[in-house]
Amino acid sequence: MAGADQEKNERAGLDSARARVRMRVPSVAERVAEELRYQLAEGFLVPGAKLTEATIAEDLGVSRNTVREAFAELAGERLLLRQPNKGVYVATLEAGDIHDVYTVRRAIEVSSIRAGGSPERIAAVRAAVEEGKRAAEADDNEGLGSANQHFHGAIVALAESNRLDTIMAQVLAEMRLYFHKATLNAHFYSDWLAENEQICSALEAGELERAGDLLLAYLNRSEQQQTAIHGA
């Protein structure tokens, strides 16, 4: 979910014996942002809804200024839209946004898979594929969705780039917000479950070009489907 944040206490340089872990105590503003992110992902807050500073502040028992800080963060992630002097609204799908999001995904996912990755990272991709299979067997729609996100997240993680990871996390958060569950009718799943398997196999076999092509084809098709469902 908020996978974009937890790498802040990365310390490649090990301090002698025990690496002091720097006990992460999120600030209040961060916790507010986290809570809002959660509500957005879960569909409590639907696109277009207006968020009033005072209301949220009171609901969460924090100061209006703190809420403001959280808003700024989420606006930076494109989850909220700030309209000066009017208020902040949950982001809505504008014309071209679907294409835009998929353009980003094509860029970073295909590039990542084409460069390959360490065995551990590849294993993580495999794990996501298996996770999807298990969810399918268990008829767990919820689980299928997140398995798919894990799959694509793991692909980007191949590149071992913090920046790409956070970009991907943000894009996935956007997609969760826009395409919330509704569009995940089970008839899609059979398609990409098999396809993820294929992509993963190609990756494991070192056929990076083919893996990239398959992934690209998938993303193109997925964009078409989403565009067909929601407006252009």
Next chain:
Amino acid sequence: MAGADQEKNERAGLDSARARVRMRVPSVAERVAEELRYQLAEGFLVPGAKLTEATIAEDLGVSRNTVREAFAELAGERLLLRQPNKGVYVATLEAGDIHDVYTVRRAIEVSSIRAGGSPERIAAVRAAVEEGKRAAEADDNEGLGSANQHFHGAIVALAESNRLDTIMAQVLAEMRLYFHKATLNAHFYSDWLAENEQICSALEAGELERAGDLLLAYLNRSEQQQTAIHGA
């Protein structure tokens, strides 16, 4: 500079006759962020420098809370680093950051150029190349740097993706901060001036694969050079 922001008043949907332009009056916090971005790009604030809220607030004649908001924005862009309870510092180059940044650039630049673009967008790339030539003739080091940034920005703009554009703008801002002028010794320039020309020609000729390969090679070499100069 802050090319990441001005597209906020985009209105594809034209309102009947006169499109109301929505007179952009940046909020105070935004102006503070803008000022800091400027000072960062210009080298007034060097990596590692500490920014004290109260000081900046007084210097710019704004409230501490407002400075805080600006800090949050810049921290989101990775230009500042927030260390809880300690303060905010100008971002410094950590181990692996160079590779990380170039990984992002490879992903989005190569992907963008491989997909080609409209004639107008291609013309913009050409314009950046010519801008570089002129700067070279005039021995304008400053101009050479920004021409190069325009070139790579124009390449990403081929994809016509707001999201990719802002990502690229942020990456370029990071590079301005880290590699500020110092590393731009003129002997590099002859290299990539000719190379930009080649890439642009290939693009104009529709030889997208070749253009992508050239660009990729350039980015790899550039990464090596930067890594050689700064630490790993």
Next chain:
DNA sequence: TCTGCTGGATTGTTCAACAATCCAGCGATC
């Protein structure tokens, strides 16, 4: 030399206030 304390400085957060802006409603006018 190490330990532990302590005071000062800075950040994190809250609160209250006020200016600026927007919006809906409501007459007044043509």
Next chain:
DNA sequence: GATCGCTGGATTGTTGAACAATCCAGCAGA
């Protein structure tokens, strides 16, 4: 009846002050 202008209420933008929490450097003492 539609348009214009006003007005009042609500919300945002920004400020200033306050206080708790945290960090850090310096210092006293073992």
